[in-house]
Amino acid sequence: MKNYMILMSILLITILVVGCAPTEMQPAGEETKEPIKIGFIGPLTGDVAPYGEGWRDGALLAVEEINTAGGINGRMLELVPEDGLCKPKDATNAAQKLIEIDKVQAIVGGFCSSETLAVAPIAEEAKVVLMSPGSTNADITESGDYIFRACPSDALQGEIMAIYMYDEGYREVAIMYANSDYNLGLRNVFSKKFTELGGEIVVEQNYEQDAKDMRTQITKIKDAAPEALYLVPYPADGTIILVQMKELDVDLPVFAPESMCVDKVLVDSGEAAEGMVVSTPTFDEAAPKTAEFLQKFNDRFGYKPELTSYSANAYDVVYLFADAMKQGHITGTEIKDYLYTVTDYTGAGGKLTIDENGDAIKELILMRVENGEFVDLE
Amino acid sequence: MGIAAQLIINGIIAGGIYALVALGYTMVYGILRFINFAHGEVFMLGAYLGWVFNILLGVNVIVAGVLAMLGCAVAGFVIDKIAYKPLRGRGMLPPLITAIGISLFLQALAILIFGAQIRTFRTGEVVRGITIPFIDAIITKIQIVIIIVSVALMVALHFYIKYTKTGKAMRAVADNYEVASIVGINPNKVISYVFIIGSALAAAGGILVGMEQNLTPTMGVSIGIKSFTAAVVGGIGNIYGAVLGGFMIGLIENIGIWFIPSGYKDAIAFAVLLFFLLFKPTGIFGVKKGEEVSV
Amino acid sequence: MLEFFASNYALNLLILICIYVILSVSLNLIIGYSGMLNLGHAAFFGIGAYASALLALAGYPYWICFIAAVFFAGLGGAMIAYPSLKLRGDYLAIATLGFGEIARAVMKNWVSLTRGPLGLPGIPKISFFGLTLTTKFQFFIFALIIAILVVLFVSKIVKSPFGRVLRAIREDEIAAQAIGKNIKKYKVIVVITGAACAGIAGSLFAHHITFIDPTTFTLMETILIVCMVVLGGVASIRGSVIGATILVLLPEPLRFLGLPTSMAAALRVMIYAALLILLMIYKPNGIFGEWRFRHAKSKEAL
Numbered sequence: 012m013k014n015y016m017i018l019m020s021i022l023l024i025t026i027l028v029v030g031c032a033p034t035e036m037q038p039a040g041e042e043t044k045e046p047i048k049i050g051f052i053g054p055l056t057g058d059v060a061p062y063g064e065g066w067r068d069g070a071l072l073a074v075e076e077i078n079t080a081g082g083i084n085g086r087m088l089e090l091v092p093e094d095g096l097c098k099p100k101d102a103t104n105a106a107q108k109l110i111e112i113d114k115v116q117a118i119v120g121g122f123c124s125s126e127t128l129a130v131a132p133i134a135e136e137a138k139v140v141l142m143s144p145g146s147t148n149a150d151i152t153e154s155g156d157y158i159f160r161a162c163p164s165d166a167l168q169g170e171i172m173a174i175y176m177y178d179e180g181y182r183e184v185a186i187m188y189a190n191s192d193y194n195l196g197l198r199n200v201f202s203k204k205f206t207e208l209g210g211e212i213v214v215e216q217n218y219e220q221d222a223k224d225m226r227t228q229i230t231k232i233k234d235a236a237p238e239a240l241y242l243v244p245y246p247a248d249g250t251i252i253l254v255q256m257k258e259l260d261v262d263l264p265v266f267a268p269e270s271m272c273v274d275k276v277l278v279d280s281g282e283a284a285e286g287m288v289v290s291t292p293t294f295d296e297a298a299p300k301t302a303e304f305l306q307k308f309n310d311r312f313g314y315k316p317e318l319t320s321y322s323a324n325a326y327d328v329v330y331l332f333a334d335a336m337k338q339g340h341i342t343g344t345e346i347k348d349y350l351y352t353v354t355d356y357t358g359a360g361g362k363l364t365i366d367e368n369g370d371a372i373k374e375l376i377l378m379r380v381e382n383g384e385f386v387d388l389e
Numbered sequence: 390m391g392i393a394a395q396l397i398i399n400g401i402i403a404g405g406i407y408a409l410v411a412l413g414y415t416m417v418y419g420i421l422r423f424i425n426f427a428h429g430e431v432f433m434l435g436a437y438l439g440w441v442f443n444i445l446l447g448v449n450v451i452v453a454g455v456l457a458m459l460g461c462a463v464a465g466f467v468i469d470k471i472a473y474k475p476l477r478g479r480g481m482l483p484p485l486i487t488a489i490g491i492s493l494f495l496q497a498l499a500i501l502i503f504g505a506q507i508r509t510f511r512t513g514e515v516v517r518g519i520t521i522p523f524i525d526a527i528i529t530k531i532q533i534v535i536i537i538v539s540v541a542l543m544v545a546l547h548f549y550i551k552y553t554k555t556g557k558a559m560r561a562v563a564d565n566y567e568v569a570s571i572v573g574i575n576p577n578k579v580i581s582y583v584f585i586i587g588s589a590l591a592a593a594g595g596i597l598v599g600m601e602q603n604l605t606p607t608m609g610v611s612i613g614i615k616s617f618t619a620a621v622v623g624g625i626g627n628i629y630g631a632v633l634g635g636f637m638i639g640l641i642e643n644i645g646i647w648f649i650p651s652g653y654k655d656a657i658a659f660a661v662l663l664f665f666l667l668f669k670p671t672g673i674f675g676v677k678k679g680e681e682v683s684v
Numbered sequence: 685m686l687e688f689f690a691s692n693y694a695l696n697l698l699i700l701i702c703i704y705v706i707l708s709v710s711l712n713l714i715i716g717y718s719g720m721l722n723l724g725h726a727a728f729f730g731i732g733a734y735a736s737a738l739l740a741l742a743g744y745p746y747w748i749c750f751i752a753a754v755f756f757a758g759l760g761g762a763m764i765a766y767p768s769l770k771l772r773g774d775y776l777a778i779a780t781l782g783f784g785e786i787a788r789a790v791m792k793n794w795v796s797l798t799r800g801p802l803g804l805p806g807i808p809k810i811s812f813f814g815l816t817l818t819t820k821f822q823f824f825i826f827a828l829i830i831a832i833l834v835v836l837f838v839s840k841i842v843k844s845p846f847g848r849v850l851r852a853i854r855e856d857e858i859a860a861q862a863i864g865k866n867i868k869k870y871k872v873i874v875v876i877t878g879a880a881c882a883g884i885a886g887s888l889f890a891h892h893i894t895f896i897d898p899t900t901f902t903l904m905e906t907i908l909i910v911c912m913v914v915l916g917g918v919a920s921i922r923g924s925v926i927g928a929t930i931l932v933l934l935p936e937p938l939r940f941l942g943l944p945t946s947m948a949a950a951l952r953v954m955i956y957a958a959l960l961i962l963l964m965i966y967k968p969n970g971i972f973g974e975w976r977f978r979h980a981k982s983k984e985a986l
Contacts, residue, residue, distance in 0.1 A: 098900055104936075260520075476964065487965070660782075670771055
């Protein structure tokens with residue numbers, strides 16, 4: 012009986028705490044000095060956390076800058092970051108909390124496509140804008156009017172590389188990819204396009220995204236003697252693969268998507284990255300807005316983001332939201348309408364236009380690693 | 390010949406690490422019948438400590454390694470004292486859950502202190518590895534170091550267990566707890582030593598992996614599960630079994646994905662595990678102690 | 685306050701509580717009444733979710749999806765029940781862990797069936813008898829009814845003569861066998877039933893979140909459910925219900941602690957873990973614990 016009482020009290024207290032959570036009852040549209048909250052959903056703990064941190068901080072940087080410059084017509088902007096853990100259940104819990112309790116009208120996120128796909132129906136129904144800086148899964152295009160992206164869908168990058176590699180004369184290639192949604196999606200598009208053009212995938216290997224020993228997969232690729240390798244990793248495992256390839260004396264031309272267009276990859280893999288060609292949204296680390304972003308990021312947080320272009324995208328998404336709000340569009344529906352009009356927005360992540368599905372149209376360019384730096388390819 | 394030899398070398402390198410971590414699991418289980426779920430995190434902690442000493446504080450890499458091992462030895466000791474000891478004798482589930490709690494706590498702590506970004510520890514340029522003569526396989530310098538260090542530590546452990554007083558006490562307690570205490574061995578002290586040594590070994594594994602690959606806060610998770618599997622396959626409670634199991638899993642994994650889709654690499658360890666559990670549950674060197682097999 | 689409970693945030697949590705109540709009660713059935721520490725329970729959860737989702741996406745009516753979830757999850761239970769008869773204690777636990785991980789590897793790699801890491805998005809809403817569950821509130825009522833039915837069902841099993849035999853087996857297997865009871869049969873039935881119930885939870889989960897992928901059905905998920913069972917007390921049905929409620933709700937208040945932004949997520953996990961550890965140290969039998977998990981070591985307490 013005593014146990015039961017203790018229990019009931021714990022339950023009651025929990026319910027009270029959750030119920031009495033700070034809920035400013037005014038919707039964001041009122042003329043008050045209350046801060047405007049925007050949400051953030053991304054992996055802040057767990058396997059993907061190394062990347063999630065950079066994304067959150069990218070968004071945070073934008074929020075802080077906007078506030079220093081006077082906020083949104085006098086009201087401060089507040090970022091409410093929630094941990095999506097790159098998993099549907101946690102992302103949906105996070106989204107519900109942001110929408111119902113914090114009453115946000117716009118959310119930066121999710122990052123993993125699994126987060127975005129799970130949250131999309133919720134955001135759509137609640138008429139809250141969900142703009143992902145990094146989810147590339149093709150299924151997101153059709154997931155709702157309130158769902159946007161700041162990065163191009165897989166469909167683009169995979170195809171561009173397939174066409175390029177074919178044009179360069181490669182006919183028998185290998186694919187190596189991490190066993191996660193981002194990577195599998197790209198691999199599917201690439202594979203389909205490349206074989207359509209007439210090429211052949213002679214060998215394919217995959218690995219768990221957090222694995223550290225890819226030697227045997229590399230050995231298998233070496234054995235099949237392909238002409239080139241299409242590598243679809245996350246930066247960390249990509250670095251390891253480049254290094255291990257060099258150590259195992261596997262000398263293949265490497266082609267990769269923007270996940271490898273990261274400075275840190277070059278620093279950590281040194282010589283091994285030389286000659287690699289990457290496709291990337293026109294996100295030239297040297298372009299003024301981008302370089303400025305990286306500098307400010309480093310100054311503020313003391314490190315460089317792991318997946319640079321997506322951190323820059325997060326930064327841009329916040330600014331886009333802020334631009335909408337400064338013009339008086341404060342509700343989700345108004346922000347949504349504004350976003351559909353965005354054309355040729357030059358942000359830290361490159362030039363961006365939003366199409367009628369809410370997808371991002373970004374020019375993709377190819378770059379190659381020469382002497383330890385990314386240079387444009389003609 | 391070349392490919393097969395390369396796969397075997399790959400397997401040995403991986404196996405050395407599994408073996409080092411498996412030793413910690415097996416020693417703790419041998420005495421306490423308790424699966425220390427947090428052991429993988431000690432591995433991770435070792436890597437980070439090594440990084441702190443070597444990269445942040447500029448200490449020579451070997452000294453950094455030793456310091457990291459010491460640090461983890463202390464950590465293992467402390468974790469046992471505050472979290473596991475209060476639960477001794479309370480059955481199997483509470484310590485298991487506590488260990489899981491510690492594991493989560495340490496991972497989050499690592500993110501808090503070090504941030505979630507990936508750290509590297511690489512010393513020297515990235516170069517093509519050395520080709521081993523006669524068998525045509527490639528190995529790098531640090532991989533050779535991994536094999537040498539892990540084997541050296543295992544040999545050291547063997548001598549310790551066989552010839553020192555504490556080592557013999559450990560064997561006695563693992564063999565028969567009650568009799569050991571009757572003859573005057575202090576089981577608590579022995580248990581502490583087990584945690585200290587096991588943690589130091591895991592830390593060594595962590596540093597080696599950190600140097601060869603990279604550091605992330607969750608790096609201990611998958612190594613932890615596979616090393617534990619290796620310990621069971623080799624015969625849990627038996628340190629030679631842990632070593633054998635470690636190398637076996639390393640080899641089977643690498644040779645296995647030559648034949649089956651590489652996505653199943655992690656599952657191979659479990660398949661081996663299930664195979665053993667169904668046909669020889671006590672593992673390769675295990676001894677029937679009466680509780681493993683059903684009537 | 686009432687408005688809060690009707691909010692989607694609260695309903696979402698309540699639905700999750702229903703799902704996890706089913707999971708923890710079904711796991712408790714297996715752990716507490718067949719003595720198997722099942723560390724692969726998330727696999728049954730996942731098999732049920734995928735079965736239900738795949739059939740729903742292929743256009744089949746919900747009741748078929750539901751039955752498929754029950755059937756395939758139960759099948760998974762059968763697969764592990766028979767081999768498990770040969771193993772005891774820790775070895776059995778480890779075997780179930782291996783099974784769970786292999787199941788997840790299959791979910792992740794059998795891409796032609798499950799789409800692997802890409803997951804299954806757009807799982808349709810539940811509808812039967814011409815009624816479609818469109819609002820969260822309707823879904824909650826449905827989930828609640830199912831959860832209550834499952835709990836009642838399991839309670840009945842436990843209180844029945846069948847259940848008494850189970851308890852006899854748990855306490856002293858050799859004695860039970862001496863009375864002539866076919867232990868194998870009992871254990872297998874219990875495991876299959878527990879697995880099938882987890883499959884039901886899987887179906888509910890899939891149609892609630894409308895997107896599933898292999899990352900949901902990991903070892904950590906099983907461990908969460910194990911914690912719910914232990915927290916509530918092994919072999920206590922009420923305990924499992926309470927345990928599930930607490931652990932689903934526990935991370936939520938931690939969101940509101942106003943922790944510094946850059947550290948919030950990690951601190952939340954640390955606080956959660958610390959609470960778990962403290963709970964184990966001070967109340968290892970759980971809240972309603974009736975039976976301590978017998979173990980070779982418990983006789984040699986320090």
